[in-house]
Amino acid sequence: MLFDGEQLSTDHRYFQNLGKTDFRPDIAAWCEATFERAHMLLDDDFPVRFRRETPQRISELLFAGALLDAGWKPLGRVPGFDLAFEMSDGRLLVEITTPESHSANTWTEKKGDGYSVWSTDAKTEDAALRRLTSGFANKAEAIRKHYEAGEIAKADYVVIAISGFRLSQESPVAPGISGPVPDFAKAFLPIGSRYVTVQIGDHSDKPLDGGWQSKATIEQEGKQPVDRDFFLRSEFQHIHAVAYTPLHFGEPISPVMECAALHNPMARSKDQAVALGLGCEYGVEIGDNEFSIGPLK
Incomplete structure (x- = not known):
């Protein structure tokens, strides 16, 4: 099983922590149980790789567990993809990536006596979103081949699944998955900051209007801005959806509720998208010089 045997010098520090009986034994037990359920979906050397690539392999277990819980039937190994499931007229093919955390210079940290306080701003949030865009772009190019x-x-229905596990564990910010416009969607659609319009001199504080600014890029200091309009560009129509999890591992562990999906309107229209059965799921509709995002029904 995953945690059998003595610790090795090559073991990841996350693996070392999970091997301790006083550190979230529920996560270790969940990993073992999910591996038993999902082993036919995984590489034969998964237990060995789990020890030294723990963030990536936990992410793989999380998405496997979520899709199994959602009712998808395992198909077995498909070259080029981490997970594959049966569909009535094709296959659900899932490729997973776990981006590393962004640089610590994108936030500030103040340490006290036994505590740390992090201060974040738009620069921190943009850095996290760039990790999602780069992870997507790299996998999309590999899948194109x-x-x-x-x-x-x-x-076939092709999904790039992005885990924010290292973001949530190693930085102060991992994009969220819920709300009318979830944070993670801002990595793939030109959505900027939220705004509210108020009447000057009106003391009722009642907004007249509100929404989200349009912004086609994500800024980065000293470098070229990064595009965030992948899901409005035809060259990415070979990717049907992005699945994403910040992977916080709450109690009790609920993989489905920790995951969200954003379906690509350039691949299939919103009413033709294949629902993955995840906790939060969004579709996009394109109009004349505009688009809208909303729950996938």
Whole structure:
């Protein structure tokens, strides 16, 4: 099993912590149980890699557990993808990435006697979003090669699953998954800050209007801005959806509720998107010079 045997010098520090009986034994037990359920979906050397690549492999277990809990039937190994499930007329193909945390210079930390206080701003949030965009872009390019090789059928539904596990554990900010416009969607659609319009001199504090600013890029200090309009560009129509989790591991552990999905309108229209059964799921509709995001029904 995953935590059998003595500790090795190559073990990841997360693995070392999970091996301690006084450190979240519920997570270790969940990992063991999910591995038993999902082993046919995983590589044969998964237990060995779990020891030294713990953030990536826990992320793999989380998405596997979420999709199994949502009722998807395992298909077994499909080259080029981490997970594969049966569909009535094709396959659900999932490739997973776990971006590393952004640099510590994107936030400030003040340490006291036994405590730390982090201060964040828009720079911190933008850095986290850039991790999602870069993770998506790298996987999308790799998947494109499988399309060009004829290894993916038109009926298949292709998902890039991004884990914010290292963001949530190693930095103060991991994009959220809920709300009318979830934070993680801002990595793939040109959505900026929220605004509220008020009448000057009106002491009722009642807003006249509100919404989100349009912003096509994510800024980064000293470098070129990063595009965040992937889901409005035809060159990414080979990716049907992004799944995302900040992976906080609450109590009790609920993989489905820790995951969200954003479906790509350039791949399939909102009413043709395949619901993954995750806790939060969003579709996008495109109009004349505008788009809207809303729950996938």
